[in-house]
Amino acid sequence: MNSFDIETLAVRAGYDQTQEQENSEAIFPTSSFRYTSAAQAAARFSGEEKGNVYSRFTNPTVRAFENRLALMEGGEACVGTSSGMAAILSTFMALYESGDHVICSQSVFGTTKVLFNKYLVKFGLEVTFVSQTDTSEWKKAIQPNTKAFFLETPSNPLTEIADLSTISALAKANGCLLIVDNCFCTPILQRPLEQGADIIIHSATKFLDGQGRGIGGAVVGSNELVDEHVRGFMRTAGPSMSPFNAWIFLKGLETLPIRMAAHCQSALQLAEWLSLHPAVEQVFYPGLKSHPQYELACKQQSAGGGLVSFKVKGNQAEAWSVIDHTQMVSITANLGDVKTSITHPATTTHVRVEPDARLRAGITDNLIRLSVGLESIEDIKADLARGLDLLR
Numbered sequence: 001m002n003s004f005d006i007e008t009l010a011v012r013a014g015y016d017q018t019q020e021q022e023n024s025e026a027i028f029p030t031s032s033f034r035y036t037s038a039a040q041a042a043a044r045f046s047g048e049e050k051g052n053v054y055s056r057f058t059n060p061t062v063r064a065f066e067n068r069l070a071l072m073e074g075g076e077a078c079v080g081t082s083s084g085m086a087a088i089l090s091t092f093m094a095l096y097e098s099g100d101h102v103i104c105s106q107s108v109f110g111t112t113k114v115l116f117n118k119y120l121v122k123f124g125l126e127v128t129f130v131s132q133t134d135t136s137e138w139k140k141a142i143q144p145n146t147k148a149f150f151l152e153t154p155s156n157p158l159t160e161i162a163d164l165s166t167i168s169a170l171a172k173a174n175g176c177l178l179i180v181d182n183c184f185c186t187p188i189l190q191r192p193l194e195q196g197a198d199i200i201i202h203s204a205t206k207f208l209d210g211q212g213r214g215i216g217g218a219v220v221g222s223n224e225l226v227d228e229h230v231r232g233f234m235r236t237a238g239p240s241m242s243p244f245n246a247w248i249f250l251k252g253l254e255t256l257p258i259r260m261a262a263h264c265q266s267a268l269q270l271a272e273w274l275s276l277h278p279a280v281e282q283v284f285y286p287g288l289k290s291h292p293q294y295e296l297a298c299k300q301q302s303a304g305g306g307l308v309s310f311k312v313k314g315n316q317a318e319a320w321s322v323i324d325h326t327q328m329v330s331i332t333a334n335l336g337d338v339k340t341s342i343t344h345p346a347t348t349t350h351v352r353v354e355p356d357a358r359l360r361a362g363i364t365d366n367l368i369r370l371s372v373g374l375e376s377i378e379d380i381k382a383d384l385a386r387g388l389d390l391l392r
């Protein structure tokens with residue numbers, strides 16, 4: 001399978017057909033598995049014989065999803081988890097201990113910050129947050145006990161790009177692992193393992209599913225880090241992916257290449273259109289030449305992605321008015337769906353960030369985030385124009 005292109009891997013990799021000769025992958029909704037004898041049960045439990053034991057850690061549908069995603073990311077191993085947050089938690093519980101220090105981009109997903117600041121610190125993990133784009137801050141933050149760098153690129157909602165080759169070289173030179181949350185790009189647009197990352201985190205909830213149906217996550221990387229350590233934690237602590245969800249994500253992966261291409265094409269057109277609209281102050285999209293890191297984005301990603309953010313001329317009232325004048329797009333904070341979603345970060349996804357810190361991070365009250373879906377681009381524009389045209 002390794003020699004196939006990613007579009008083929010997305011459709012065919014990772015699944016062993018059963019004796020029923022099904023063409024579409026089967027779901028195995030079973031909690032345990034039967035053995036032919038007591039001796040076989042013993043061999044499975046000791047690990048002497050490979051095979052299914054118990055669906056907390058071995059399920060054929062989950063394994064198919066894991067195998068497929070691992071191949072698509074170019075990693076040796078993958079562990080499916082019950083959510084994207086469970087993927088991050090499992091990685092840190094498995095690989096780190098009290099007294100270890102992590103350097104994390106300050107632009108990561110808000111809940112990831114809460115996980116570090118409120119919970120992982122309880123177990124003695126130290127975390128320093130640094131700029132997504134200023135690599136010198138990463139260098140300055142390194143301590144003798146620094147063991148991991150964590151980031152996601154592009155950032156949400158301002159689409160700032162972290163420089164993967166510079167940051168991964170810094171991590172390597174200092175004996176640290178680079179962990180990248182690849183939720184926004186997916187392996188279709190960006191393969192961080194090829195750019196020096198050691199571990200990939202996914203929220204399968206977003207583009208991998210692509211139709212907003214289920215919560216799940218994944219960790220991808222080497223056999224030693226992921227199959228041995230992260231899977232070891234997962235099988236013990238149990239934040240496991242359900243077979244039903246694994247099946248949804250498995251089928252989601254099949255259309256991921258064409259969906260990402262369509263998301264990116266519409267997002268670029270919408271970003272260009274918004275840039276020209278007189279009621280728009282600024283547009284954030286890595287595929288626009290006006291993006292301050294356009295060159296870096298082109299180097300790391302094959303396209304700009306599905307998220308576009310923009311500031312309207314005005315304040316919160318004007319931003320809310322644009323949102324409230326939509327009739328078709330979904331007012332929801334989810335992203336990566338075939339349905340376009342619109343959200344006001346300052347009062348939703350980033351409301352728990354202190355107002356000062358929020359402003360410093362550029363999340364102003366006139367900022368709107370779009371996750372561009374697969375509806376007609378003209379219908380999406382018309383839906384946004386209704387509110388925007390009133391602001392003139």
Ligand SMILES: *Cc1c(COP(=O)(O)O)cnc(C)c1O
Pocket residue numbers: 083084085086109112152156181183184202203204205206215216217
């Ligand atoms: C949504 C999201 C997560 C968390 O994933 P869940 O599946 O909701 O737990 C992590 N990272 C990023 C970048 C996300 O967008």
